[in-house]
Amino acid sequence: MTEAILKVRNLKKHFPLSSPIPFKKSRQSVKAVDGLDFDVYPGETLGVVGESGCGKSTMARLVNQLITPSEGIVEFKGKNLVHMGKEDLRVSRKSIQMIFQNPYASLSPRKNVGQLIAEPLVIFNVGDAESRNKRVSDLLEIVGLKKYHARRYPHEFSGGQRQRINIARALALNPEIIICDEAVSALDVSVQAQIINLLKDLQKEFNLTYIFISHDLNVVRYTCDRIAVMYLGKIVEIGTYKDIYENPAHPYTKALLSAIPKESPHGDKDQIILKGSVPSPINPPSGCPFHERCPVAMEKCKTVVPEFINVGNGHEASCHLLNEKQEERLYQSL
Numbered sequence: 001m002t003e004a005i006l007k008v009r010n011l012k013k014h015f016p017l018s019s020p021i022p023f024k025k026s027r028q029s030v031k032a033v034d035g036l037d038f039d040v041y042p043g044e045t046l047g048v049v050g051e052s053g054c055g056k057s058t059m060a061r062l063v064n065q066l067i068t069p070s071e072g073i074v075e076f077k078g079k080n081l082v083h084m085g086k087e088d089l090r091v092s093r094k095s096i097q098m099i100f101q102n103p104y105a106s107l108s109p110r111k112n113v114g115q116l117i118a119e120p121l122v123i124f125n126v127g128d129a130e131s132r133n134k135r136v137s138d139l140l141e142i143v144g145l146k147k148y149h150a151r152r153y154p155h156e157f158s159g160g161q162r163q164r165i166n167i168a169r170a171l172a173l174n175p176e177i178i179i180c181d182e183a184v185s186a187l188d189v190s191v192q193a194q195i196i197n198l199l200k201d202l203q204k205e206f207n208l209t210y211i212f213i214s215h216d217l218n219v220v221r222y223t224c225d226r227i228a229v230m231y232l233g234k235i236v237e238i239g240t241y242k243d244i245y246e247n248p249a250h251p252y253t254k255a256l257l258s259a260i261p262k263e264s265p266h267g268d269k270d271q272i273i274l275k276g277s278v279p280s281p282i283n284p285p286s287g288c289p290f291h292e293r294c295p296v297a298m299e300k301c302k303t304v305v306p307e308f309i310n311v312g313n314g315h316e317a318s319c320h321l322l323n324e325k326q327e328e329r330l331y332q333s334l
Helices: 056-063 086-095 113-123 129-142 147-151 159-171 189-206 217-223 241-246 251-258 320-333
Strands: 006-016 029-040 045-049 071-076 096-099 177-181 209-213 226-231 234-240 308-312 315-318
Touching (some): 006 056, 029 234, 045 056, 056 071, 056 209, 086 096, 096 159, 113 129, 113 147, 113 159, 129 147, 159 189, 189 209, 189 217, 209 217, 226 241, 226 251, 234 251, 241 251, 308 320
Parallel strands (some): 045 209, 045 226, 096 177, 177 209
Antiparallel strands (some): 006 029, 006 071, 226 234, 234 315, 308 315
């Protein structure tokens, strides 16, 4: 198998809470990301799905070192970004770019499109003014816009056009990995399709690697090679899109897939209704984080954290039920 371009191990981010008592430090924290392990391989698209508040966007910012992890390793091409010096990290950031969710807030209204796309080139002192202008013109054409759009300002564009501008800016430094944080969720359905097809075309043309964060399971199925399912700051299942959609192993994954509308060709007729709401990340439950809502929870789910079980071909899930099934099959084979 190809060596992973990005390795994440035991990645955590705990945001400390302010104490209600003046001058006293609070011992509580929000466990936004609480121990992630995954690899990303060159040229693939890794999808990340889960309910709102599960830590997807925090994970994206940790990978790109926009925020500092509380613990863990983010290794890019053999180098740990977490312990890098400022200058080395600055150089590495050229290779990992990001497309943010909101195409309106992610573009400064005070700069025209040409300045916005050229900004990374200026920051990293790439080329002179003439070569930067040419690069901006080329990037605009690559993402489906016109050269003269460089003179216009963000408010003159639609949401889909603004996201194309964001994509052009992300491509400016020839990155190897692009993190798409809900890059199409704020767009109309028809525009979503255009942007997704553009991203797929760019991936083939420039051999890009994507981390694609989304809550739309149909979009993820169409876009991604592998999918990681997150719940309460943890990954509970990871596998190819075919494994996840056709043979989900974790009860939470099954519940997510059952929520796809019936009208969809991938919709499930029997929807699984989860009881209760997502527990607070300030005080997550012991044992399996999903046990309070799981329809098949066992007694040990309340106290013992489940290990990842290999279902086959790299498809893994952290569920005690899988271990029970494996033990039962082993017993029957004796």
